[in-house]
Every structure is written in C-alpha cells, then in structure tokens.
Amino acid sequence: MLSRGQACRIARRLQCRQLTTKQQQHPDTVFSSRIVPSPSSLRPPRPKDQPKSRVPVKTLAALLLAGVGFFAYDRTHGRCLSRTARTGVTAILLAIDYKLNFNPDNAENIMALHERAAQRMYDCIVANGGLYVKVGQTIGMQSAVLPEPYSRLFSNLFDGAPQVPWSEAAKIFEDDFGRPIEEVFAQIDHRATAAASIAQVHKAVLKSGEVVAVKVQKPEIQHQVEWDLWAYRVLLKVYERIFDIPLSFTADYTCSHLLDETDFRLEKENSKRMQRFIDSESSLAERIYTPKIYDEYCSRRIMTAEWIDGVRATDSAKIEKMGFSKSQTMRAVVDTFSAQMFKFGWLHCDPHPGNLFVRPHPRTGKFQMVVIDHGLYIKESDTFREQYCLFWKSLFLNDMTTLRTIAESWGVGAPDLLASATLLRPYRHDPSIRQTSHTVPKTEKERKEEAYAAQVAVKEKIKDFLKDQEKIPQELLFIGRNMRIVQANNQAMGSPVNRISITAKWASASLGSSASTGLASRIKNALSHARFLVTVGILDFGFWAYEMKRWVGSGFGLLRDTSGGFEDEIQRNLKLMAKEQFGIEINDQAFAG
Numbered sequence: 001m002l003s004r005g006q007a008c009r010i011a012r013r014l015q016c017r018q019l020t021t022k023q024q025q026h027p028d029t030v031f032s033s034r035i036v037p038s039p040s041s042l043r044p045p046r047p048k049d050q051p052k053s054r055v056p057v058k059t060l061a062a063l064l065l066a067g068v069g070f071f072a073y074d075r076t077h078g079r080c081l082s083r084t085a086r087t088g089v090t091a092i093l094l095a096i097d098y099k100l101n102f103n104p105d106n107a108e109n110i111m112a113l114h115e116r117a118a119q120r121m122y123d124c125i126v127a128n129g130g131l132y133v134k135v136g137q138t139i140g141m142q143s144a145v146l147p148e149p150y151s152r153l154f155s156n157l158f159d160g161a162p163q164v165p166w167s168e169a170a171k172i173f174e175d176d177f178g179r180p181i182e183e184v185f186a187q188i189d190h191r192a193t194a195a196a197s198i199a200q201v202h203k204a205v206l207k208s209g210e211v212v213a214v215k216v217q218k219p220e221i222q223h224q225v226e227w228d229l230w231a232y233r234v235l236l237k238v239y240e241r242i243f244d245i246p247l248s249f250t251a252d253y254t255c256s257h258l259l260d261e262t263d264f265r266l267e268k269e270n271s272k273r274m275q276r277f278i279d280s281e282s283s284l285a286e287r288i289y290t291p292k293i294y295d296e297y298c299s300r301r302i303m304t305a306e307w308i309d310g311v312r313a314t315d316s317a318k319i320e321k322m323g324f325s326k327s328q329t330m331r332a333v334v335d336t337f338s339a340q341m342f343k344f345g346w347l348h349c350d351p352h353p354g355n356l357f358v359r360p361h362p363r364t365g366k367f368q369m370v371v372i373d374h375g376l377y378i379k380e381s382d383t384f385r386e387q388y389c390l391f392w393k394s395l396f397l398n399d400m401t402t403l404r405t406i407a408e409s410w411g412v413g414a415p416d417l418l419a420s421a422t423l424l425r426p427y428r429h430d431p432s433i434r435q436t437s438h439t440v441p442k443t444e445k446e447r448k449e450e451a452y453a454a455q456v457a458v459k460e461k462i463k464d465f466l467k468d469q470e471k472i473p474q475e476l477l478f479i480g481r482n483m484r485i486v487q488a489n490n491q492a493m494g495s496p497v498n499r500i501s502i503t504a505k506w507a508s509a510s511l512g513s514s515a516s517t518g519l520a521s522r523i524k525n526a527l528s529h530a531r532f533l534v535t536v537g538i539l540d541f542g543f544w545a546y547e548m549k550r551w552v553g554s555g556f557g558l559l560r561d562t563s564g565g566f567e568d569e570i571q572r573n574l575k576l577m578a579k580e581q582f583g584i585e586i587n588d589q590a591f592a593g
Contacts, residue, residue: 083227083228084228091235091238097113098242111148118149130228131258132228172302176302177302188203188205189204198221199216200215232255245463246466253477264302268293271293274290275289278290286361286364286366286368287368290370291307291370309359310359312357313356313369326494326496327497329496331497341479341506342385342506343509350375351485356489376478390402393508397535403415403418403419413464417465508529
C-alpha cells in the first residue's frame with residue numbers, strides 16, 4: 001500500500017508529464033506559470049481599442065468651413081484679415097523684443113536690437129503694401145530721431161511701387177462709370193507711366209484728341225483702408241502703453257487725412273482750390289500751374305487730368321538744357337509752399353520731386369512749374385496760421401518771450417527744440433549741456449552704455465516736449481513733412497537758394513493778411529515787416545558769403561566743389577547739435593528726403 005504522501009507525489013509527476021506533452025504538441029496555446037516561455041513562443045499583443053475622438057464631426061466641419069470662409073473673405077477683400085494678422089504678430093514680436101532686451105545690462109547689443117526691429121517692421125510694411133507704405137514713408141521722413149537702421153531701411157520705401165495688371169485697372173473704370181473704357185478714350189496705354197502705393201497713372205487720349213493722365217486707384221485699397229487705419233490706431237495705443245511715450249494723440253488727425261487721400265473727388269477739388277489761390281497771388285500766377293481736371297471722367301477711384309510734359313524739379317541737367325536755372329526752379333518751389341503755408345492756409349503735404357515738373361510756359365515760353373498729386377492737403381485755421389507766422393518772425397528777431405508764449409499755447413515744453421525743428425537747423429546752443437571733445441578715452445562697452453543712456457534721455461525729452469498733447473496743433477505734423485521735403489529738394493540741387501530766408505519773408509509778410517484784419521493792424525504789420533527785412537538781410541549776407549567762399553574754394557568755379565551747399569552746412573550743424581545735446585548720432589540717410 002502506498003502512503004498518502006507517496007500517492008500525492010506520483011499524481012503530481014503524472015500531471016507534469018501531461019503538461020509537458022501538451023506543450024510540445026501545442027506550444028502556442030499552452031502557458032504555465034511555472035515554466036517561462038521563450039519570446040518566440042508568445043503571441044503578438046492585441047492592439048488596444050482606440051478611444052473615440054472627443055471632437056464631434058460637426059465641430060470639425062465648422063472649423064473647416066470657417067477656414068474656407070476666412071480664406072475666401074481675405075482673397076476678395078484685399079487680404080485685409082491676413083495683413084492685419086501679420087501686423088499684430090509683428091507688433092507683438094517688437095514689443096516683446098524691446099521689453100526684454102532694451103535695458104542697461106544689454107547695452108552692448110542695443111544696435112542689434114534696433115536692426116532686428118527695423119527689419120521686422122520694414123518687412124511687414126513691404127508685405128502689406130497699400131497705406132502701410134504711406135505710414136512707412138512718414139516714419140522714414142522723421143527718421144532723424146530714430147536709430148540708424150530705421151533711416152537706412154525706410155528710405156527704400158520711396159522707390160516706385162508695383163503696378164496692378166491692366167485688366168484690374170480697366171475694371172475699376174468700368175465699375176465706376178458703367179461702360180467700357182474704350183468708349184471714353186480713343187487710346188490708352190495699358191502699361192502705367194507711374195505707380196505709387198495707392199494708385200497708378202495711365203496716359204490716354206480722349207475722343208476729342210486731348211491727351212490726359214488717368215489716375216486709377218488700386219482695387220484692393222477700398223477694402224484695406226478701414227482695416228489698415230484701425231490697425232494703425234491700435235498699434236499706436238499699444239506702443240504708447242508699453243513704452244510710455246505719447247503717440248496716439250496724432251492717430252485721428254493722421255488717419256483722417258490718409259483716408260481723404262483715397263477719395264479722388266477730394267483731390268480734384270484740392271487741385272482746383274490751389275489754382276484759385278495761385279491765380280490770386282500775382283508773384284506766382286505765371287510761374288505755377290496745376291493741370292486742368294476733366295470732371296466728367298472723375299469718381300472716387302478715378303481722376304482724369306491734363307497730361308503734362310516736363311522734367312522733374314530736381315533734374316538740374318535737363319532744366320538747364322531748357323534754358324532755366326536751378327535757382328529759378330528752387331525759388332519757385334520755396335515760394336509756392338511758403339505762400340500756401342503762411343498766406344493761403346492751404347498746404348500741399350507731398351511736394352517731392354515726382355510731383356513737381358518744370359516746363360516752358362505754353363504761351364510765353366518762360367519758366368513754369370507744374371504741381372500735381374493734390375491728394376494730401378491740410379487746412380490751417382486763421383488763428384494757427386497767424387501764430388505760425390509770428391513764431392517764424394520771432395525766431396529771427398530773437399524774441400524768446402513771444403516764442404515761449406506761443407510754444408506754451410501749443411502745449412510744447414521746450415521752445416528751443418521747437419525752434420530747431422521748425423527751422424530744420426540748430427536754433428540755440430545751451431553751453432551748460434554742451435559736451436566737450438576733450439574727454440578721457442572710453443572703452444567700447446562704455447560707449448555702448450552711454451548710447452543706451454542717451455536713448456533713454458531722448459525718450460524723456462520727447463515726453464517733456466509733448467507735455468500737453470491736447471493743445472498741440474496737429475497741423476505741425478504735416479507742415480514738418482512739407483518743409484523737410486522742400487529742404488531735401490533744395491539740398492539735392494546744391495542749395496541754389498536761401499530757403500530759410502525766403503520762408504521767413506513769406507511768414508512776416510503774411511502776418512495780418514486775413515480779411516478780418518483791420519487797416520491799422522495792417523499798417524503796423526507792414527512797418528514791422530520792413531524792420532524784419534533788415535534783420536533777415538544779415539542772414540542773406542551770410543548765405544552769399546558762404547556761396548562766395550565755395551566759389552573761391554573751387555578755383556573760381558573751375559574745380560569740382562566737394563564741400564556741399566548751404567543745406568549741407570545746416571545738416572552738419574544739426575547733426576552736431578543732436579550729438580552734443582542729445583547724444584544722438586544722426587545718419588546721413590535721415591536727410592535724404
């Protein structure tokens with residue numbers, strides 16, 4: 001008999017033999033917790049069931065439709081959404097970059113920061129086009145107070161803009177007038193003769209045989225303008241908060257005038273009004289002309305005017321070939337815009353050389369300058385115009401009491417700076433803040449740290465200068481633009497006329513010229529103007545002395561003069577003042593106009 005323990009052991013042995021036999025016969029189906037299977041004997045793991053998507057099909061469809069809708073709206077509305085998004089992203093990147101990196105610890109890399117920021121802003125403006133280019137040009141005109149990368153890059157925005165295809169230009173005309181363009185013109189060039197940021201010009205011949213210039217607005221502008229100006233306002237407010245510099249107070253005034261520039265019906269009326277003013281001034285009536293407007297072929301997006309054959313006002317070689325002189329040309333330029341500024345109170349704000357043409361007078365053959373592109377104008381109130389005339393006159397009489405009174409009424413905290421900005425030359429030097437050139441040599445790091453400190457100081461000076469934004473005359477923004485371009489024109493011609501003296505004489509002579517001024521006041525102003533002319537005569541003597549020095553220095557005109565003209569001398573002095581009083585290194589591109 002087997003004991004109970006022996007029987008259990010025998011039973012376990014038999015069970016193990018049976019399991020071993022089954023494993024050998026069916027190696028893929030048998031698993032024993034006592035025997036570790038080989039990897040090859042294991043079945044591949046079964047994939048787990050994928051969890052069901054939590055995004056409903058309806059949501060995906062809605063997102064897809066929204067994307068298609070965004071794309072379709074953007075394509076048919078001048079890319080306004082994508083352009084605004086690009087602007088927003090650029091603005092955020094600029095703000096973050098300056099907030100993180102514009103600090104004393106990073107003084108050595110401040111110029112690299114400006115380079116990155118200027119390039120981002122420039123790329124955004126070029127990609128967006130349209131009114132962004134106008135805004136960029138405004139920045140470029142004021143780049144004297146900005147770091148060098150801004151003045152260098154933004155000067156490129158004054159180059160010609162791309163043209164839109166003829167089919168798109170022709171459709172604008174047909175949409176506005178309800179008939180094919182061939183029914184109006186006997187001939188029209190399909191390639192534009194000139195293209196700018198918001199429009200392009202085609203040469204055409206009317207059925208009557210008259211040669212005309214047809215200005216056609218680019219098709220996307222009407223969709224983009226409101227979005228662009230909204231983005232401009234928002235950006236100014238955001239940067240004002242981030243950098244603590246007053247900026248947004250100019251937004252409404254600037255946007256209003258840029259919006260007016262897109263309505264060619266207003267440009268048509270501006271042109272006619274300017275001609276009426278010119279005809280009323282005997283000294284300009286024969287010298288200055290605006291092209292005839294064909295009202296029946298004008299609309300919000302189309303303007304048709306007399307075609308003008310002439311040469312640009314800074315093309316000295318062709319002007320002299322006509323028998324006219326550089327001084328004759330620049331005298332006409334300065335007289336025209338000074339009269340507008342001080343006497344008429346109605347100012348053309350875009351007097352660059354492409355808008356000024358010189359030609360022989362059609363009747364007399366004498367010199368005549370034609371002014372085109374009347375889209376951007378400002379109207380001065382009589383109060384402001386009189387104040388501005390008096391401000392200019394007081395500059396030359398060194399009447400600091402009057403200068404301070406006017407500056408304070410305008411909300412400006414620094415009359416000296418306003419005077420320098422007005423004259424576009426240094427007005428007064430304060431010896432107490434003049435830097436000496438006999439300083440201990442500094443390391444590169446110390447110079448960069450000083451440059452950072454100077455830029456911070458400029459920010460504080462700007463805030464002090466604009467101490468009361470509510471009072472600041474918005475007209476000064478566009479007056480400054482006009483005067484800067486006129487200065488650049490004179491400089492490009494070699495400074496043949498004393499621009500500052502001519503401008504000052506118009507300011508003094510125009511005091512009390514409004515119809516409401518009484519006889520006694522007019523007599524008083526006339527006597528005061530006579531005394532003023534004696535004072536300005538000193539400036540004229542200085543100008544002619546400088547020109548004589550140049551002439552003698554060039555071997556009595558036989559050698560090439562490399563010293564530059566009077567405007568170049570003013571530029572050198574202005575750069576010196578900026579460096580001494582503000583620590584700013586102004587790049588020459590800032591004066592290129």
